[in-house]
Every structure is written in structure tokens, then in C-alpha cells.
Amino acid sequence: MTVETVAQGANMLPLNEILAGDCIEVMNSLPEGSIDLIFADPPYNLQLKGDLHRPDNSRVDAVDDAWDQFDSFKVYDQFTRAWLKAARRLLKPNGAIWVIGSYHNIFRVGTALQDAGFWILNDVVWRKSNPMPNFRGKRLTNAHETMIWASKSEGGKYTFNYEALKELNEGVQMRSDWVLPICSGHERLKDDKGDKAHPTQKPESLLHRVLVGSTNPGDVVLDPFFGTGTTGAVAKLLGRNYIGIEREEAYRKVAARRLGQVRPLDAAALQTTLSKRAQPRVAFGQLVERGMLRPGEMLVNPRGQAAKVRVDGSLVSAEHRGSIHQVGAALENAPSCNGWTYWQFKRDGQLIPIDLLRQQIRAEMHD
Numbered sequence: 001m002t003v004e005t006v007a008q009g010a011n012m013l014p015l016n017e018i019l020a021g022d023c024i025e026v027m028n029s030l031p032e033g034s035i036d037l038i039f040a041d042p043p044y045n046l047q048l049k050g051d052l053h054r055p056d057n058s059r060v061d062a063v064d065d066a067w068d069q070f071d072s073f074k075v076y077d078q079f080t081r082a083w084l085k086a087a088r089r090l091l092k093p094n095g096a097i098w099v100i101g102s103y104h105n106i107f108r109v110g111t112a113l114q115d116a117g118f119w120i121l122n123d124v125v126w127r128k129s130n131p132m133p134n135f136r137g138k139r140l141t142n143a144h145e146t147m148i149w150a151s152k153s154e155g156g157k158y159t160f161n162y163e164a165l166k167e168l169n170e171g172v173q174m175r176s177d178w179v180l181p182i183c184s185g186h187e188r189l190k191d192d193k194g195d196k197a198h199p200t201q202k203p204e205s206l207l208h209r210v211l212v213g214s215t216n217p218g219d220v221v222l223d224p225f226f227g228t229g230t231t232g233a234v235a236k237l238l239g240r241n242y243i244g245i246e247r248e249e250a251y252r253k254v255a256a257r258r259l260g261q262v263r264p265l266d267a268a269a270l271q272t273t274l275s276k277r278a279q280p281r282v283a284f285g286q287l288v289e290r291g292m293l294r295p296g297e298m299l300v301n302p303r304g305q306a307a308k309v310r311v312d313g314s315l316v317s318a319e320h321r322g323s324i325h326q327v328g329a330a331l332e333n334a335p336s337c338n339g340w341t342y343w344q345f346k347r348d349g350q351l352i353p354i355d356l357l358r359q360q361i362r363a364e365m366h367d
């Protein structure tokens with residue numbers, strides 16, 4: 001597949017629409033290699049037998065819908081393998097997928113993902129801060145669901161906004177266990193009778209984290225099991241494009257109404273902290289060209305040793321010459337050195353890291 005084919009495919013996409021029908025058939029009708037991210041919340045195949053009641057005898061509104069029922073594990077596996085195959089065809093080479101499930105299905109889905117050629121990046125445990133109790137008291141409270149995050153293939157250059165997720169987590173690297181409440185309160189959509197519009201509506205907070213961490217504004221996010229459209233609602237808010245596929249008309253209606261009420265955030269609110277690698281490259285020579293440092297000026301290392309700045313942006317010390325990195329490494333007798341964090345210059349008697357000048361240039365580029 002050429003880059004051109006990918007671009008043409010993307011142009012033919014029904015962006016920001018809810019498509020009716022069976023997700024395998026609909027996915028097979030969409031152009032190959034056109035989707036950036038798939039978020040899938042497939043049937044869990046819960047295999048519930050009989051009604052479930054609380055200790056006060058009230059009936060638990062469990063997932064007993066026809067769409068969640070399969071005759072056997074074999075039939076469920078066939079379905080899983082078929083939709084994963086269709087999903088993988090749609091992904092761009094650097095695309096990725098998230099699949100959410102519970103102990104009922106996630107191990108089967110994990111095997112099928114690997115067999116289909118996906119490359120698992122992480123499994124994320126969504127720990128529910130307010131889970132439903134185990135009413136029969138016969139097992140542990142089922143307090144989490146598992147999400148598998150996988151790239152299309154091994155070596156795929158999937159999107160990962162490391163710094164943005166770190167910011168979301170108050171400056172600490174994001175872990176693979178996420179504590180978030182289940183969907184309730186005003187977020188929980190109701191039907192005309194005031195009952196839950198859908199039994200398995202996911203919380204927007206979960207999708208917020210997934211989409212901020214693994215997509216960029218303008219990306220195309222497909223959800224083949226759209227339900228109430230949680231993926232679409234968060235994608236729209238975050239300036240991403242969505243495509244939803246849902247078989248049941250009642251759910252499509254709920255999702256369409258919900259999406260109509262979402263207003264995308266403005267561009268300034270959508271900017272996130274860039275990873276160091278994603279920031280524009282600034283050569284040390286630019287600081288000299290722009291007069292931020294003068295040729296002939298001395299830089300100082302942490303041990304007080306000095307090196308002179310030359311007109312081409314190289315440094316010369318008593319014994320060494322080369323780039324800020326090379327002279328730093330030579331003075332430290334080390335294989336490498338990050339010159340940006342190693343050297344300082346003097347202004348008004350104060351030592352200032354040269355990296356501050358680089359940040360100044362980057363900020364201007366950003367503006």
C-alpha cells in the first residue's frame with residue numbers, strides 16, 4: 001500500500017458518522033489503511049444464567065441482551081477473529097487498537113489479537129473505584145476490567161503521548177493501573193422511561209485517557225461497537241474524528257442525540273505537553289547566529305571549567321574542541337554528554353543553563 005493509497009482511503013471515509021449494521025460487514029466496506037486508532041468494547045459473552053438479585057430481592061439490571069450471547073466459546077472466538085481481521089485491515093501501518101473486556105472474554109481476545117498479527121503494547125487494568133458488589137457472596141467483588149493496547153504490527157510507530165499522560169498524572173509517569181469510577185450520575189444516559197439507555201456505557205474519563213494518550217487532534221478513531229457513542233463523544237470533544245458502527249437502532253439514536261450536544265474544545269485547550277523527541281530541533285549554532293550568545297563568550301561546566309564559544313557554534317576548551325556535547329563528553333571522559341544541560345553562561349554575575357535559551361527559541365517556534 002502506498003502513501004497515496006492511504007491518503008485516498010482517508011478521503012473516502014464517512015467521518016463523524018454513526019454507521020448502521022454488522023461491524024464486520026461495515027468495516028470490510030471501508031478503505032484499507034485509513035484509520036489511526038480503533039477503540040473496541042465488544043460483547044463480553046457474560047454467559048449469565050438466570051436473574052440476579054440483591055439481598056433485598058430487587059433484580060440486578062445485568063447484561064442479558066441478545067447481542068452479548070453466543071452459543072459457545074468456539075462461536076465467540078470465530079466472531080472475535082473475524083472482527084479483529086476486519087479491524088486490522090483498516091488500520092494505517094502505524095495505527096493501534098484498544099480492546100476492553102472482562103475475565104469472561106479478555107484472555108480469548110488477547111490470544112486472537114496476537115494470532116491476527118497485532119503487537120501487544122500494554123494491558124491496562126481499569127480498577128473501578130465504585131464497583132458493583134458480588135451479591136451472592138460466592139466470589140471476589142469483580143472490581144476491574146482489562147484493556148489491551150496493541151499496535152498493528154511489531155515495530156509499528158504507534159502514537160504515544162508520554163508527556164501528556166505524565167501531566168495528567170501530576171508529573172509522574174502514567175502506570176498501567178487506572179483507578180476511575182464506573183459511569184453513573186448525570187453522565188449515565190437514560191431512555192424515555194428513565195431506565196439506563198445501555199447496560200454497559202463506559203465512563204468518558206476512561207476514553208479521555210485513552211485518546212489523549214494515543215491519538216492526536218485530527219486523527220480518525222473508529223469504534224466498531226459504538227453503543228451510546230462514548231468513544232465518539234470524547235473524540236469529538238478532543239478534536240479527533242470518529243466513526244461509530246452499531247447494529248441496534250435504539251443505541252444509534254441515543255448516540256446521535258449525545259453527539260449532537262458535544263462541542264469540540266478550542267485549539268488552545270487541545271495542546272498537550274510534547275515529548276522531548278517531538279519538540280523541534282534547535283542547533284546550538286542558532287543561539288550564536290541570533291546573538292543570544294556572542295562568539296568569544298565563555299561557557300562553564302559544573303566543575304567550573306570553561307570553554308569558548310566560536311562563530312560556528314562549536315566550543316574550544318584548553319584541550320578539546322567540538323560541539324557542546326563532544327567537548328562536554330571529553331571533559332568528563334564519558335562516552336556521551338548532553339551539552340544542553342551541561343553548560344552554563346554568565347549574565348549579570350549569574351550562571352544560567354544554556355538550555356533556557358533553547359527553550360526560548362522553541363517557545364517562539366510554537367507561537
Ligand SMILES: C[S@@+](CC[C@H](N)C(=O)[O-])C[C@H]1O[C@@H](n2cnc3c(N)ncnc32)[C@H](O)[C@@H]1O
Pocket residue numbers: 021022023024041042043044067198200201202203224225226227228229230231245246247248251
Ligand atoms: C459493550 S457494548 C459497547 C458500549 C459502549 N462502549 C458505550 O460506552 O456505550 C457493545 C455494543 O456493540 C453492539 N454490537 C454487538 N455486536 C455487534 C456487531 N456485530 N456489529 C455492530 N454492533 C454490535 C451492541 O449492540 C452494543 O451496543
